[in-house]
Amino acid sequence: MDKKICDLSTPCFLVDLEKTKRNCEHMIRTCKELNLHLRPHTKTHKTIEAAILQTNGTKRCIAVSTLAEAEFYANNGFDDILLAYPVTEDKIKRCLALVKQLDKFQVMVSGKDGLQCLEDHISDLPKGKVWFVVIEVDLGYGRTGFPWDSDDLIKTAKAVSLATKMKLEQLYAHCGNSYAVKSIKERQDLQYENIARLRKLQAKLNIDCSIGVGSTPTCSLPLDDNKLLSEFHPGNYVFYDYMQHLIGSCTESSIACRVMTRVIAHKQEKNTILIDCGFMALGHDGKKERLPLLDFCLIQGESNLKLIEMAQEIGKIAAKEGELDCRLYPVGTILYIIPYHSCCTSALHAEYQVHVGDAVVETWKPVRGW
Amino acid sequence: MDKKICDLSTPCFLVDLEKTKRNCEHMIRTCKELNLHLRPHTKTHKTIEAAILQTNGTKRCIAVSTLAEAEFYANNGFDDILLAYPVTEDKIKRCLALVKQLDKFQVMVSGKDGLQCLEDHISDLPKGKVWFVVIEVDLGYGRTGFPWDSDDLIKTAKAVSLATKMKLEQLYAHCGNSYAVKSIKERQDLQYENIARLRKLQAKLNIDCSIGVGSTPTCSLPLDDNKLLSEFHPGNYVFYDYMQHLIGSCTESSIACRVMTRVIAHKQEKNTILIDCGFMALGHDGKKERLPLLDFCLIQGESNLKLIEMAQEIGKIAAKEGELDCRLYPVGTILYIIPYHSCCTSALHAEYQVHVGDAVVETWKPVRGW
Numbered sequence: 001m002d003k004k005i006c007d008l009s010t011p012c013f014l015v016d017l018e019k020t021k022r023n024c025e026h027m028i029r030t031c032k033e034l035n036l037h038l039r040p041h042t043k044t045h046k047t048i049e050a051a052i053l054q055t056n057g058t059k060r061c062i063a064v065s066t067l068a069e070a071e072f073y074a075n076n077g078f079d080d081i082l083l084a085y086p087v088t089e090d091k092i093k094r095c096l097a098l099v100k101q102l103d104k105f106q107v108m109v110s111g112k113d114g115l116q117c118l119e120d121h122i123s124d125l126p127k128g129k130v131w132f133v134v135i136e137v138d139l140g141y142g143r144t145g146f147p148w149d150s151d152d153l154i155k156t157a158k159a160v161s162l163a164t165k166m167k168l169e170q171l172y173a174h175c176g177n178s179y180a181v182k183s184i185k186e187r188q189d190l191q192y193e194n195i196a197r198l199r200k201l202q203a204k205l206n207i208d209c210s211i212g213v214g215s216t217p218t219c220s221l222p223l224d225d226n227k228l229l230s231e232f233h234p235g236n237y238v239f240y241d242y243m244q245h246l247i248g249s250c251t252e253s254s255i256a257c258r259v260m261t262r263v264i265a266h267k268q269e270k271n272t273i274l275i276d277c278g279f280m281a282l283g284h285d286g287k288k289e290r291l292p293l294l295d296f297c298l299i300q301g302e303s304n305l306k307l308i309e310m311a312q313e314i315g316k317i318a319a320k321e322g323e324l325d326c327r328l329y330p331v332g333t334i335l336y337i338i339p340y341h342s343c344c345t346s347a348l349h350a351e352y353q354v355h356v357g358d359a360v361v362e363t364w365k366p367v368r369g370w
Numbered sequence: 371m372d373k374k375i376c377d378l379s380t381p382c383f384l385v386d387l388e389k390t391k392r393n394c395e396h397m398i399r400t401c402k403e404l405n406l407h408l409r410p411h412t413k414t415h416k417t418i419e420a421a422i423l424q425t426n427g428t429k430r431c432i433a434v435s436t437l438a439e440a441e442f443y444a445n446n447g448f449d450d451i452l453l454a455y456p457v458t459e460d461k462i463k464r465c466l467a468l469v470k471q472l473d474k475f476q477v478m479v480s481g482k483d484g485l486q487c488l489e490d491h492i493s494d495l496p497k498g499k500v501w502f503v504v505i506e507v508d509l510g511y512g513r514t515g516f517p518w519d520s521d522d523l524i525k526t527a528k529a530v531s532l533a534t535k536m537k538l539e540q541l542y543a544h545c546g547n548s549y550a551v552k553s554i555k556e557r558q559d560l561q562y563e564n565i566a567r568l569r570k571l572q573a574k575l576n577i578d579c580s581i582g583v584g585s586t587p588t589c590s591l592p593l594d595d596n597k598l599l600s601e602f603h604p605g606n607y608v609f610y611d612y613m614q615h616l617i618g619s620c621t622e623s624s625i626a627c628r629v630m631t632r633v634i635a636h637k638q639e640k641n642t643i644l645i646d647c648g649f650m651a652l653g654h655d656g657k658k659e660r661l662p663l664l665d666f667c668l669i670q671g672e673s674n675l676k677l678i679e680m681a682q683e684i685g686k687i688a689a690k691e692g693e694l695d696c697r698l699y700p701v702g703t704i705l706y707i708i709p710y711h712s713c714c715t716s717a718l719h720a721e722y723q724v725h726v727g728d729a730v731v732e733t734w735k736p737v738r739g740w
Binding site: 009010011012043065066067085086088089090091110111113114142143144147176262264265266267269270272274276279280281283284285311312313314316331332343344347348349350351368369370 | 379380381382413435436437455456458459460461480481483484512513514517546632634635636637639640642644646649650651653654655681682683684686701702713714717718719720721738739740
């Protein structure tokens with residue numbers, strides 16, 4: 001193909017293929033060095049192509065965030081899929097279909113209801129199949145999962161391991177609290193604590209099962225102690241983003257996705273330029289309290305520019321300091337926006353323009369919906 | 371069809387057909403009473419079905435926010451389409467194709483560059499066709515458009531009206547500042563000022579063209595003085611949302627869209643329940659400074675519940691006051707979320723489940739992308 005980035009309509013979602021490959025290879029290497037199993041999460045990109053890179057071509061051993069993802073990957077030759085989402089009655093029929101279709105489909109039990117749901121459908125399991133169960137452990141993040149030190153967790157793990165048609169695969173912790181840390185030290189302390197809690201739990205349980213932890217911040221800067229665990233489940237690292245950069249998971253140059261936009265108008269009297277990237281193309285995610293007001297993206301190579309407002313299809317850019325000379329950014333000028341949260345921004349695009357340098361080499365179509 | 375709402379997978383985007391019809395009929399009636407032309411904007415829903423309701427079945431006279439929308443409607447029998455977006459060189463080829471395809475395709479000139487762009491492509495116009503030009507006027511909102519009292523506006527309007535292959539159709543003002551008002555009085559004052567400015571401009575110009583104003587807040591509660599204008603371009607009113615309700619454009623019962631979600635887990639020790647609606651299904655838009663912290667939706671009929679956090683696929687609900695008794699919301703309980711900003715939330719869904727009462731009667735598929 002001869003298509004260049006500059007020929008693309010804007011706004012569009014760009015994926016740098018070489019950077020994506022490097023991010024995937026780096027995580028594979030990290031896990032190898034730590035002697036950890038890698039079960040990459042597909043939620044950030046939701047494409048076949050990136051999942052192939054994440055699994056080093058094996059198409060085996062992934063985690064997904066929705067049933068739609070699970071079905072998409074199952075229908076495209078992937079297997080050993082963990083639906084990393086609390087299993088509930090309303091989603092059980094589709095789970096049973098996946099159990100039938102795949103060699104291994106893992107479901108996640110995050111509370112007593114989840115176990116009850118699986119027990120209620122033991123007789124619906126296809127012949128020769130079992131429920132591969134991952135139990136979600138809450139290490140303090142407080143979203144879903146059994147509190148790590150709760151009796152319910154022990155009881156549930158034992159019940160699963162004793163059930164004839166269930167197999168306890170893993171204790172899984174998302175470690176979402178790793179996103180809230182404010183320093184490297186704080187992150188390390190949290191990681192040590194998480195690992196220690198999981199090991200303590202493992203000892204108390206005394207059941208043979210693996211232990212997995214997710215979250216890109218945790219997996220991007222692992223500790224030696226991570227060797228004591230079994231599996232890593234990171235997802236965002238495929239693309240990374242401004243948020244991961246801010247919390248130290250990656251360098252700016254590792255960020256593999258951008259929104260490409262063009263200047264569409266000026267307001268010299270207001271010291272602003274307008275671009276064809278509004279919240280439909282970038283998303284509002286990023287207005288976190290801990291961030292400076294409206295600091296929800298980087299404008300690549302333009303350290304004095306900031307995006308100060310987004311309407312549906314129009315973004316407003318101003319200078320961080322001093323006056324903005326609009327003549328430096330004529331209408332048609334291309335700008336590249338590094339999103340605050342790539343999981344949020346990618347979801348707004350029905351296709352990704354994949355490039356090597358300036359050449360557009362592929363178009364990836366993610367799965368959407370639930 | 372026999373499908374009921376409660377049979378739907380969650381999360382999903384629900385559209386109440388009767389409410390949508392009423393909202394559309396009400397706006398048609400409002401315009402009739404004011405003797406105003408209605409050019410409804412399709413940006414909130416982007417579907418054929420809702421645009422038919424907006425145009426009272428004529429499929430004529432709409433405003434759109436993207437080229438993709440313009441092409442979608444043009445390919446589905448609509449005509450007299452205004453691309454309410456600054457025309458720029460990079461989008462001109464597709465504009466020319468629409469000029470050829472439609473009886474009337476209007477483009478918007480928001481600055482001197484826009485006029486230059488049209489002039490540069492006069493010779494590319496299909497035989498017998500002209501540029502139907504709408505000039506965007508900035509009444510103080512400060513986003514795009516010529517400042518209402520600027521010489522450039524006068525010059526541009528005169529240049530268009532004198533050009534042989536251009537026709538000046540309208541002076542258009544978005545009135546986006548109507549979203550920032552804090553009281554009915556403030557809104558009315560703003561509307562009076564906007565109308566007065568447009569009339570002053572019209573008198574100064576002394577050229578035959580219509581005057582149109584957009585924005586759902588302005589058009590939902592019009593003033594008698596609006597009779598002095600020619601066209602209304604509202605969009606959000608089709609569905610309305612929590613934001614419009616907060617600024618007084620509609621009652622809560624007029625809001626025609628909701629996200630349906632189910633309880634998937636509990637955290638009694640944290641006084642929270644978890645739902646299968648995260649930012650992928652609701653969006654983060656709404657974290658506006660003027661709103662109470664995190665007040666970005668309503669949970670229908672549950673006045674003591676608030677959504678306090680959203681991860682990608684999980685939302686966390688707490689009580690506004692007192693403790694939350696999780697037993698009142700067993701896993702599987704259906705909740706309905708009224709989004710803060712329906713334009714943002716609808717964009718996250720590849721289809722809308724359209725219902726009358728409890729019966730799902732249609733599925734609408736919006737156009738996406740640019």
